[in-house]
Amino acid sequence: MRELRFLVPGTGRRFRCGGLAVELQTAGLTADLASTTVVTYRVREAGHAFLDDLLRAEPVGSEAASRALWIVSWGFDVPQLLRRLRGRAVAYHAHSSGYGFDLPAGVPVLAVSRNTLGYWGNRAPRSPLWLVPNALEPQWIQRGARSRPAALPTIPQPAPRRPIDVLVQQRKSSAYVLKQLVPALRARGLVVEVQSGWVDDLVALFNSAAVVLYDSADYWRGRGVSEGFGLPPIEALACGCVVFSSLNHALADCLDPGVLGHQLGLGTLAADVERIVAAARDPARWQADPLALERLLDELGEARLKQRWAAALEAINGHWDRLLQAGEPPLRSPSPLQVRLTLWRQTLARLLKRLR
Numbered sequence: 001m002r003e004l005r006f007l008v009p010g011t012g013r014r015f016r017c018g019g020l021a022v023e024l025q026t027a028g029l030t031a032d033l034a035s036t037t038v039v040t041y042r043v044r045e046a047g048h049a050f051l052d053d054l055l056r057a058e059p060v061g062s063e064a065a066s067r068a069l070w071i072v073s074w075g076f077d078v079p080q081l082l083r084r085l086r087g088r089a090v091a092y093h094a095h096s097s098g099y100g101f102d103l104p105a106g107v108p109v110l111a112v113s114r115n116t117l118g119y120w121g122n123r124a125p126r127s128p129l130w131l132v133p134n135a136l137e138p139q140w141i142q143r144g145a146r147s148r149p150a151a152l153p154t155i156p157q158p159a160p161r162r163p164i165d166v167l168v169q170q171r172k173s174s175a176y177v178l179k180q181l182v183p184a185l186r187a188r189g190l191v192v193e194v195q196s197g198w199v200d201d202l203v204a205l206f207n208s209a210a211v212v213l214y215d216s217a218d219y220w221r222g223r224g225v226s227e228g229f230g231l232p233p234i235e236a237l238a239c240g241c242v243v244f245s246s247l248n249h250a251l252a253d254c255l256d257p258g259v260l261g262h263q264l265g266l267g268t269l270a271a272d273v274e275r276i277v278a279a280a281r282d283p284a285r286w287q288a289d290p291l292a293l294e295r296l297l298d299e300l301g302e303a304r305l306k307q308r309w310a311a312a313l314e315a316i317n318g319h320w321d322r323l324l325q326a327g328e329p330p331l332r333s334p335s336p337l338q339v340r341l342t343l344w345r346q347t348l349a350r351l352l353k354r355l356r
Contacts, residue, residue, distance in 0.1 A: 001033070001034040001313065001314075001317055002034070002066075002067055002068055002069040002089060002317055002320075003034065003035040003036070003037065003067055003068050003069065004027070004030050004034050004035065004036040004037070004068075004069055004071060004313070005036075005037050005038075005039045005049075005054075005068050005069070005070050005071065006023050006024075006026070006027045006036070006037070006038050006039065006071045006073075006093075007039050007040075007041055007051065007070060007071060007072050007073070007074070007081060008020060008023050008024075008038060008039070008040060008041075008073075008074065009040065009041060009042035009043070009074055009077065010040050010042055010043040010045060011024065011038065011040065011045060011048065012043070012045065014043075018228075018231065019073065019074070019075070019095050019228070022095065022112070022134050022229075023038075023071075023073055023093070024038065025134075025135060025137065026093070026134075026135070026309075029135060029302055029305060029306055029309065030306075030309055030313070032306065033306065033309060033310050033313060034313065037049055039051055039054065039070075041077075041081070051084070054068075055084065060086075060087035060088060061087070065087075065088055066089075066324065066325075068088065068089065069089045069090070069091065069313070069316065069317065069320065070085050070088060070089065070090040070091070071090075071091055071092075071093050071110075072085070072090060072091075072092055072093065073092070073093040073094070073095060075095070075096060075099055075225070076099060078092060078099070078101060079101045082103070082104060082107065086104070087324075089316075089317075089320035089324060090107060091107065091108040091109070091110055091316055092107055092108070092109050092110065093110045093112070093132075094109050094110065094111045094112065094116045094119075094120060095112050095116070095228035095229065096116070096220075096225040096226045096227070096228040096249075097115065097116045097119035097120070097225065097226045097228075097249075098119070098224055098225040098226050099225055102123065102124070103120075103123075103124050103127060105126070105127075105330040105331065105332045105333075106127065106319070106323055106330030106331075107124075107127055108127060108128035108129070108130065108312075108316045108319060109124060109127055109128070109129050109130065110130050110132050110312060111129065111130065111131055111132070112132060112133055112134050112228055112229045112250070113131075113133065113228065113229050113230075113249070113250030113253050114131065114250070114253050115226060115227075115249045115250040115252065115253060116226070116228065116250065117129060117131050119226075124333060125333055126330070126331035126332060126333045127333075128315065128316060128319050130308075130311075130312035130315070130316075131308070132305065132308045132309055132312055133229065133253075133299070133300055133305065133308075134229045134231060134300070134305075135300060135301065135302045135305040136231070136234060136235065136238065136297065136300045136301065136302075138301075138302060139203050140203060140234075140235050140238040140239070141238060141297055141301060143203045143207070144203065144206070144207065144235075144238035144239040144240060145207040145239055145240045146237070146238060146239060146240035146287075146288075146290075146293065147159075147240060147287070147290050148290065148294070149290045149291050149294055159240075159283070159284065161210075162207075162208050162209055162210045162283075163191065163208050164191055164192075164193045164208050164209040164210065165185075165190040165191045165192060165209075165210050165211060165280040166182075166185055166190055166191070166192040166193070166209070166210070166211045166212075166213060166276060166280055167192075167193050167195060167205070167206070167208075167209035167211070167212045167213070167236075167241070168182060168192065168193070168194045168195065168212075168213045169194075169195050169196075169214070169232060170194050170195060170196040171196070172214075172215075172216040172219040172220075173194075173213075173214075173215055173216075173219075174215040174216075174217065174218040174219065174246075175218065176215065176218070176265070177213055177215045177264070178194065180269055181213070181269065181272055181273070181276075182194060184269060184273050185273060185276060185277065188273065188277050190276075190277065190280050193209070202235070203235075203239065206235060206236050206238075206239035206241055207239045207240070209236075209239075209241050210241065210242060210279070210280050210283045211241060211242045211243075211244065211276055211279050211280050211283070211286075212232075212233070212236035212241040212242070212243050212244070213244050213245070213264060213276070214230070214232055214233045214236070214243065214244070214245040214246065214251075214264070215245065215246045215264050215265065216230070216246055216248065216251070217246040217248040217265075220248060220249065221248075226248070226249035226250065227248055227249040227250050227251055228249075228250055229250050229253075230245075230249075230250050230251040230253075230254075230255075233245045233251065233254075233255060233261060234254060234296070234297075234300065237260060237261065237288050237293055237296075237297075238293075238297060240283075240287065241283075242261075242262070242279045242280075242283050242286040242287055242288075243255070243260070243261040243262065243288070244261065244262045244263070244264040244272070244275070244276060244279070245261050245262075245263070245264050246263075246264055246265060247263055254296055256292070259288070259289050259292055260288040260289065260292055260293060260296065261288065262275065262279075262286065
């Protein structure tokens with residue numbers, strides 16, 4: 001197994017985001033499978049290797065270079081990083097989709113959602129493709145105040161009322177939620193908290209809310225890329241919250257409407273207000289199906305994701321052995337222009353046949 005090198009621009013406050021958190025968590029997870037290193041490429045940081053230094057010390061074709069598998073992930077930086085890593089074993093850990101670039105032939109894709117998997121299955125159908133969802137941190141599974149199927153009493157007992165009726169995280173939230181829905185819910189007497197800024201204990205915050213609203217469709221549509229995975233709604237479900245969410249991109253992977261969550265934006269403001277008020281007043285009737293939720297959380301637990309990564313890495317290492325050591329050529333997909341030319345020739349051939 002090659003040494004894994006997760007490339008991130010940096011790990012400090014300047015780069016803090018969900019994508020960075022996922023890469024660092026994944027690097028910790030894969031450390032049990034292979035030697036794993038976090039490598040920065042925009043800023044030098046104490047305690048982390050720097051890309052320029054490693055490339056100079058390990059030229060293409062050297063023994064040291066052959067022992068590393070590079071994992072790139074940072075959206076707009078991916079094409080540049082792949083050019084710099086040409087001739088080396090590399091894989092793309094694909095969070096969001098829609099950046100518009102194509103991958104060199106033979107570069108494997110580790111997709112965090114079925115939405116992203118389908119995007120690259122269309123755009124790079126001859127590349128090795130693997131589904132490795134983001135893992136929930138153990139704290140959500142262990143401390144989340146949800147109903148466990150095995151712990152359900154014979155006669156259901158009403159759960160204690162939570163102090164927050166409706167929780168909204170301001171980041172990524174739509175103008176519709178913040179400017180229309182939140183005021184309408186407050187006018188109906190609900191306690192609505194709009195959270196912004198740093199929270200020391202997110203699990204405790206979610207455990208204190210009956211309903212969580214998540215609406216990222218407008219946010220991502222304005223940026224031209226996709227919701228890569230959508231952890232906040234899953235974290236809320238793990239805490240026993242009723243989740244109303246948009247169903248854009250990867251959110252549709254898990255949020256089966258009416259089973260695990262509920263659609264936010266059901267045609268009219270009145271429809272949303274009516275349903276959310278009802279859920280806040282009687283959460284038990286609106287909560288996720290406990291068995292379906294536990295199956296989902298098992299799939300997203302670190303133990304299961306470690307199995308997925310182990311299988312993917314074994315295959316990817318074998319793939320690069322064939323390309324770099326055995327010298328086999330990678331399969332190539334036709335370009336969109338080649339596909340259009342083929343269709344044009346077929347259409348022209350049919351027209352000529354009719355004229356004869």
